[in-house]
Amino acid sequence: MPGLLLGDVFPNFEAETTTGKIKFHDYLGDSWGILFSHPRDYTPVCTTELGRAAKLSCEFSRRSVKMIGLSIDSLEEHHGWTKDILAYNREESGLPFPIIADSHRELAVSLGMLDPDEKDKDGLPLTARCVFIIGPDKRLKLSLLYPATTGRNFDEILRVIDSLQLTAQNRVATPVDWQPGDRVMVPPNMPEEEAAALFPFGVYTKELPSGKRYLRYTPHPP
């Protein structure tokens, strides 16, 4: 059964995109990456999603995250549909990221991205709404797999990127429903003396019935 797991090296595939042929790892370079698939060009939810992604492209580039879309449509369809996306979302410049034309469904199958409930006129399944977030080490850091009927939430996508990047650079983790700026958690296996030295803004330890001292907060790292 195909499908990518956390920590897997993302395949270094070659693909045709709206900005030319790419090799995926070269495209990413030293950046983080986000690959998002959509079911079909010229469909409504996808037009709202790619429009929102275009509007947020500055937020992604500010975080050094290279964006790339994918569907099973042709380059010609991608180019034609792009005009609709831009008009609908009142974007005056071009689409700020490429879209892969996976018209033979090779990537869709090998990356486990198909939605069996959504079929084209030949009865073949379309791509689902997948998100893969890839670290600078080319490994999968986080993924979402939504069906065609459910548009994604780009605020949540930016939130998890902020958490992934913060926790890659600092020995902390982010609690449930965390937002940037909120306090963060100290790793449970870090000795108290080390935590005190590492977090000069202080560590707050919550007393719990077990008597174990693992629930420790510290302010958001500077």
Added chain:
Amino acid sequence: MPGLLLGDVFPNFEAETTTGKIKFHDYLGDSWGILFSHPRDYTPVCTTELGRAAKLSCEFSRRSVKMIGLSIDSLEEHHGWTKDILAYNREESGLPFPIIADSHRELAVSLGMLDPDEKDKDGLPLTARCVFIIGPDKRLKLSLLYPATTGRNFDEILRVIDSLQLTAQNRVATPVDWQPGDRVMVPPNMPEEEAAALFPFGVYTKELPSGKRYLRYTPHPP
């Protein structure tokens, strides 16, 4: 490579849980289901997550979604840790959902839930923060795969359940960043006459450069 894809029938596994032995499909019955894994009992982010899940249990049961947790810890650890979760989150009754004790990592491996970046003292990987949402037909409808460092967002989990249930019952889809009550999209392959009959509150069609009439909204179904 293991891992569950959209549309796969969720395995009907047997497991030890904090409320007794279960067979998963029997546990779900005719309900929707959410299975969420966490890396380890007695760790900070997990305590915040399971506490929030407990607080939201009425929201899940209102939507007829049966909840179940999972980690690679033992039943004894689950029971001891539950007291911490309840105390931390000021919950007076017990935890309103069972937790699976997958101490041999059988489910963690077969469902592709491990996070290779997080290891126990023997060097074995812990479970990641997975979410599987399962329909009444026992098939996978949506999944999230977050690493141990990044706590989940339960508002997003409830949002996607609302979308999945709305679109299972009505021939509509939900656009990017949709929230319950917002307008929804008409499927692109539905003829105009059928849409007019099916959506008595009206269908708004956006004019686009392609001239194709696929971007159609209608108010949230009653």
